[in-house]
Amino acid sequence: MGIVVQKYGGSSVADATSVKRVAQRIVATRKAGHDVVVVVSAMGDTTDELIDLANEVSPLPTARELDMLLTAGERISMAVLAMAIGNLGQEARSFTGSQAGVITDAEHGRAKIIDVTPGRIQKALEEGAIAIVAGFQGVSQTTKDITTLGRGGSDTTAVALATALGADVCEIYSDVDGIFTADPRIVSDARQIPRISYEETLEMAANGAKILHLRCVEYARRNDMPIHVRSSFSDKPGTWVVKAEDANTFNSSTGSGDASDSEERPMEQAIISGVAHDRSEAKVTVVGVPDKVGYAGSILRALGDAQINIDMIVQNVSAATTALTDISFTLPHTDGQRAMTALARLKDEVGFERLQYNDSVGKVSIVGAGMRSAPGITATFFEALADAGVNIEMISTSEIRISVVVAENQVDAAVNAAHAAFELGTDEVEAVVYGGTGR
Ligand code: ASP
Ligand code: MG
Numbered sequence: 001m002g003i004v005v006q007k008y009g010g011s012s013v014a015d016a017t018s019v020k021r022v023a024q025r026i027v028a029t030r031k032a033g034h035d036v037v038v039v040v041s042a043m044g045d046t047t048d049e050l051i052d053l054a055n056e057v058s059p060l061p062t063a064r065e066l067d068m069l070l071t072a073g074e075r076i077s078m079a080v081l082a083m084a085i086g087n088l089g090q091e092a093r094s095f096t097g098s099q100a101g102v103i104t105d106a107e108h109g110r111a112k113i114i115d116v117t118p119g120r121i122q123k124a125l126e127e128g129a130i131a132i133v134a135g136f137q138g139v140s141q142t143t144k145d146i147t148t149l150g151r152g153g154s155d156t157t158a159v160a161l162a163t164a165l166g167a168d169v170c171e172i173y174s175d176v177d178g179i180f181t182a183d184p185r186i187v188s189d190a191r192q193i194p195r196i197s198y199e200e201t202l203e204m205a206a207n208g209a210k211i212l213h214l215r216c217v218e219y220a221r222r223n224d225m226p227i228h229v230r231s232s233f234s235d236k237p238g239t240w241v242v243k244a245e246d247a248n249t250f251n252s253s254t255g256s257g258d259a260s261d262s263e264e265r266p267m268e269q270a271i272i273s274g275v276a277h278d279r280s281e282a283k284v285t286v287v288g289v290p291d292k293v294g295y296a297g298s299i300l301r302a303l304g305d306a307q308i309n310i311d312m313i314v315q316n317v318s319a320a321t322t323a324l325t326d327i328s329f330t331l332p333h334t335d336g337q338r339a340m341t342a343l344a345r346l347k348d349e350v351g352f353e354r355l356q357y358n359d360s361v362g363k364v365s366i367v368g369a370g371m372r373s374a375p376g377i378t379a380t381f382f383e384a385l386a387d388a389g390v391n392i393e394m395i396s397t398s399e400i401r402i403s404v405v406v407a408e409n410q411v412d413a414a415v416n417a418a419h420a421a422f423e424l425g426t427d428e429v430e431a432v433v434y435g436g437t438g439r
Contacts (some may be wrong), residue, residue, distance in 0.1 A: 002168040003125070004029055007039040007135065007158035009174040012232035014044035016084075020035075022173075022232055026130060035125045037165060038092075038156040039135045040060040040081055042073025047151070063108030063374040067148045071097070074134035074154070082132045095120060097137035097146075101164075102157060104138035104147045111138060111147035113219075116164035133161060145330050163223040170225055172212065172233035177210050178239030179204070181424040182275040186412050189425035193273060195240045197247040200273045201227075203401045207365040208278025217241065218299050244369060264405055271370035271377065271424040277415050279408060281311060282333035283393070286343060288353025291318035291325045295350050299343065301328060306342040308335045310406065311363075312396040324353070328394060328402065330405060333359040343428035361386035361393065362411035365403040366418050378402055383419035390414045 006026065013019050030036045041047075050069050054061040061069075075390060078094035085092035101117035124131040129381045135154025138147050149156055156173055162170035171371055179201065180190040196204075198221035205214045211229065220227050220241065230238030289295050303310055318325035331339055334359060371377045381402055385392060390413055394405035406414050419425060 001033040002035070003037060003162075003165050004034040004169055004171060004424065005039065005158050005162035005165065006171045006173060007169045008041065008081075008174075008232055010041040010044050011175040012173050013040055013081060016080075018232075019043075019080055019084050023081060023088055025173075025232065026085055026092075027088045027090050028083075030130055035163060037121055037131045037133065037167070038081065039127070039133045039154055039161060040074060041079040041154040042070075043077045043080070046073040047075065047168070048422070060197055064145055067108045068146050070148050071134065071137040071146055074136055078132045078134045082130075085130055085132075090130055091128065092132055093124045094132040094134070095124075096134050098139035100131075100133040100161065102133075102138035102147070103141050104159065106140040106145065106147065108145070108147055109205075110150040111140065112215075113138060113149065113160045114141060114273045115162050118161060118164050121161070121165065121221050149215075150213075152213040153215075155213035156219055159216045159219045159223075159227065161223055163219070163225050163401045167225070169228050170220065170406050171228045171230060172216075175231060175233055177231045177234055177236040178229050179209070179241070180274070182415055182419045183209070183277065186274070186277070186415050187419045187425070189427075191237070191424060191426040192403070194237065195238050195242060195247050196273055197244040197369055198241060199244060199400060200247075200369055201241045202272055203365070203367040203398065204276045207276040207363060207367070207401065207403060208280070208426050209274070209276040227262055235347065247369070270368060272368035272418075272424065273367050273370075274367055274425045275415050275418045275422075275424070276365045276367060277411050278365075279411060280332055281330045281361060281363055281405075282336045282357065282359035283328055283330050283361045283405060284336070284339055284343070285326055285328040285356040285358075285428045286350075286352050287326050287356060288322075288324045288371070290329055290351055291323050294329060296318070296345060298350055302342045302346050303329075303339055304332075306338050307343070308339050312394050312403070314394050328396065330361070331365070360408040361405050362408045362414075363403050363405050364411060364414040364418060365401050366422065367401045368422075371402070372399060380421050384417040387416055388417035390417065 013161040025170040040178050054066055082092040082094040100121055104111035104113050114394045121131045135157040136149050140147050142331045159170050178192045180192055182190045184190040202217050205212055227241040228238055316325050390406050390410045396403050
């Protein structure tokens with residue numbers, strides 16, 4: 001049997017009891033005949049605590065030292081887990097990201113993986129050991145310094161290793177049973193999705209669903225590495241993230257979409273797969289911009305130069321009497337202050353009237369590959385919002401997604417309305433949230 005990569009998130013290894021439980025699961029997988037490589041996150045909230053510690057000794061810790069500090073979190077969990085497995089009579093060897101061959105660029109805090117050379121992992125497997133790898137970290141090819149991949153980066157470590165090792169599957173364990181049609185904390189009848197395409201998962205993740213690290217899904221899609229999202233607290237079947245052609249056939253035991261398999265049962269293509277929401281954005285409006293060629297360009301250039309990623313943009317038609325227009329856009333609210341400063345500097349040059357900033361907004365998105373060939377989806381969505389008394393402030397779409405910006409205190413109502421309108425709910429209560437933070 002082939003190689004299985006398993007990634008355990010922080011809440012799955014939060015304390016000694018959890019580590020022992022996870023060790024049992026790993027040993028069971030090994031005993032079933034698989035070669036097992038495990039990627040671990042730091043225990044519980046360790047990463048946040050280390051960041052707090054850094055900020056206590058320095059308001060601006062250097063990026064190099066911060067990375068060195070944060071990678072210690074995963075070092076603790078990998079060694080502790082290896083010990084727990086050893087105690088169950090199996091050999092486990094832990095490796096830092098660097099030892100596991102995770103080579104990155106030199107961008108501290110948000111390094112990108114540029115190569116994976118897992119020679120030591122392969123050797124450990126050949127010698128019958130279980131390999132435990134510290135997630136979220138690597139080593140820079142140029143500076144040789146230790147780097148981190150950005151918060152939540154262990155998912156990406158797992159998919160990258162799975163790809164480099166030619167694993168059959170990358171299993172990602174957290175404290176939820178899989179990917180749901182909406183956040184079960186908001187929608188009580190949210191249903192667990194058995195199979196979903198990489199593309200839909202990317203849209204869900206990019207639009208606020210806290211299921212998987214965005215880059216991990218991109219990496220998996222590029223390399224066609226199936227991801228199996230599961231809970232380490234249950235034996236439920238979880239969610240398979242696979243390529244679009246395989247997403248509509250389902251084999252409950254292997255997750256394989258092979259048509260020759262007798263267990264294969266085609267599922268009706270769902271038009272909408274899920275509803276995602278995001279409260280992390282803010283909305284900026286530049287009021288009273290002269291409606292002349294090039295002004296929108298200058299405004300966006302100022303934001304680009306300030307390294308601010310904007311999401312939705314709306315430019316209103318100018319009022320005929322004034323020839324002035326308003327331009328609104330959304331951005332992560334953590335970038336709000338910088339955006340306002342950058343724009344304020346343009347006030348005289350562009351000659352707009354004023355700036356408005358609102359971070360009491362939220363984005364609600366419906367995602368589904370089936371909407372490509374189903375007319376009327378937008379109408380159904382907007383009617384449902386209207387019936388729930390939700391006012392739409394902004395709209396944006398992709399081929400397989402429709403997003404709206406609404407007032408923050410209407411996000412829950414909007415998510416529930418959309419979920420009900422597309423009949424995504426289930427009669428059985430499925431959603432159980434086991435751990436703390438959802439990761
Ligand atoms: N421990 C890191 C974090 O909390 C990486 C991870 O959990 O994937 O962001
Ligand atoms: Mg974490």
